[in-house]
Amino acid sequence: MTGMKGWFFSVLFLVAFSIAFLSLDAQSQQSHKSKPGMDSKPASVTGQTPAYPSMPGPGKKVPIGNDQYIIYGFDKKPKLGTVIMKVEIFTKEGKKDTSFEVRADSGMPSMKGAHEAGDQPFKLSKKGDYLLPINIVMPGDWEIRMTLLKDGKVIFRGSYQFDV
Ligand SMILES: [Cu+2]
Secondary structure, X not given: OHHHXXXXXXXHHHHHHHHHHHHHHHHHXXXXXXXXXXXXXXXXXXXXXXXXXXXXXXXXXXXXXXXXXXXXEEOOOOOOEEEEEEEEEEOOOOOEOOOOEEEEEEEOHHHOOOOOOOOEEOEEOOOXXXXXXXXEOOOOEEEEEEEEEEOOEEEEEEEEEEEO
């Protein structure tokens, strides 16, 4: 008799446990349903940080699309202090194109947020060169991220990495 009782209570316990579990599950599903906004939005918003592909080095032709290219360089090998970055934009015929707007940000990839000054505009010289002073304030790894715009639209993005 006691054996039967034990078996009976075991079954009763299991059934009670299952019902409790199922109702908990149903509740959690309901709570999911009650917040439809939570599931409909993607976890990450893509396209917020634009990519800056590495460019060929200073003095080399960098294609920017539409058969045009740029050549960039510095007044001296980048070192501690201020270096002037120069960007020349050429038409497909090889003539200087000054119809662009050029901007660049610089910083240390290993110290994100420490040195970036935001996108700074290059100034167009009388010779048709785009010039921007870059402040190298620390030895280490540096990156310049450049953006070319035409009529307010981004035409090209590229980066140059170097060590100081
Ligand atoms: Cu630093």
